[in-house]
Amino acid sequence: MAADRPHEFELIRRYFAPLATDPGSLGLTDDATVFKPAPGMELVLTKDMLAADVHFFAGDPPEAIAAKALRVNLSDLAAKGARPCAYLLGLGLPDDWSASWLERFASGLSGDQAAFDVALIGGDTIRSGQSLQLSITAIGEVPEGTAVRRSGGQAGDLLYVTGTIGDAAAGLKERLDPGLLSRHGLDEAGIQHLLTRYLLPQPRVRLAGTIRLHASAAMDVSDGLLADAAHMAKASSLSLTIDLDKVPLSAPMQVLQGSAPDLFLSALSGGDDYEILSLVPPEQTAAFEAAALSSGCPVTCIGVACEGEGAISLMRNDQPLDLETIPGFRHF
């Protein structure tokens, strides 16, 4: 039951050693890596696992699978205000892995390493015994004591989100039911936009410094806007009121809002957005918005924090909206 070691060493040498550009990683020739934060900094560590046909489709382009596995981790770091430094890759290969697949997978990592200035510093490659399994531990850095938590918000803070919401969840619905979005009036460009948003998250790495300077609490939106807002409300022991009319929408999601209201609402509460949800004190909002804009990452105010018991409430058309009416919203 030992892993197929000759393969493992050769594939590390061929595909992964070139990604290990940090001297501490020793070209992945040792069992462990030495690492330390720069003076005055501390590390932020996060680990996300992804399984074939659970978190991505096994047949997706290998470059995209690699990028998604890395990016969902970078998204967590950005939400904590951390600059990404390095990552360890756990790769559980199915029995039918091929060199060409792995070459494309490594090339996806290589492209993202350049895009996001991170380096592979270690990891492990095994036979998973079954489907492709990925596990990345990403390491970021923040000045000591400045990591932004889910908790930390205060009543009166304003709730912001980056980018647009619901695109990836709508893209996933199309993957599971091809033709669905076309039947609801989306054109090919709109459908492609949503599919790409599902396939390739865009972690808001460039917003990390702005989050650190101006946000009282932050987290990335991976389980859906409403569920994650509920997590943040609970962590901060606040109530968060979200005005659904203010939630930023892409053009295709605006079409769906009219043509498929239930699908639209369920996408809003879907997942895989990898946008950042932040609470920002009122006196910081102008600086926060300006800094976000200048970093190329627009933010939208979608609500406010009030004294409360860790729940969320929704408004629509200036009226309270019962959470129970949101298709697919999951309670915790």
Next chain:
Amino acid sequence: MAADRPHEFELIRRYFAPLATDPGSLGLTDDATVFKPAPGMELVLTKDMLAADVHFFAGDPPEAIAAKALRVNLSDLAAKGARPCAYLLGLGLPDDWSASWLERFASGLSGDQAAFDVALIGGDTIRSGQSLQLSITAIGEVPEGTAVRRSGGQAGDLLYVTGTIGDAAAGLKERLDPGLLSRHGLDEAGIQHLLTRYLLPQPRVRLAGTIRLHASAAMDVSDGLLADAAHMAKASSLSLTIDLDKVPLSAPMQVLQGSAPDLFLSALSGGDDYEILSLVPPEQTAAFEAAALSSGCPVTCIGVACEGEGAISLMRNDQPLDLETIPGFRHF
């Protein structure tokens, strides 16, 4: 395709939050953990993945599966001379996971956390879509610049190994072919010893300080003594000569040496020992042996490093032994 989140949050709260005893881990309620080495220290990071029916048997006791996943990582840290501090756990659950299984798994981690003084600081729990998949990233600490590498040995250094070799590989052979060891003359106690050595590695955590003080190179033996010695020879650009007659054997392996010579030799070159292989300069050997003994972890000198090209050579009965005669030895 989203993970079954209500389950995930509840199981983290119930089973894993109690393991997160470090304040930086925030009871696992955030997306990331803040961590930094103590002043003057640097981190050693390692990551080992394990898959059901590849690295352990799916039906093994959950406590043992948990302990093995953690211990194989602690073994890597010990071989680098690092004191273990913390770990992140990636847990890919099969669809048929049960609360009672998970409770026992968490209890296995809890016992090892106490035994080895480490704490869970983060991780991720997903549906694997298939079999149980584990990925642990372990973090250790060493004084800056003192981590011990696979490389670093010099000609004339003596080659040491901890504990006994081949037990786990013989135990695995019994798991795959029940009755095998009995047919070769082992009694029940001997068989149980070998089975336990396979099921539950004993990482040489207490030897870390001794390795750091006295070894010029070290690594743990996970792929088999001969294969890993070959890795070390290559990393240090040395030749390593191993005297097979000096390789430390448990009593059951001594029986097999006589009753089943081929099985014995293939176990010697098998894997899963999780002992530590070290090169020690001649002037350090007395201190190394004394320190190892006083830490309750005896070491045995099994060979010597010579000028060479990164290969190993074997001696038996004072004669050179052709590597090709070792059943199951894998070339790289």
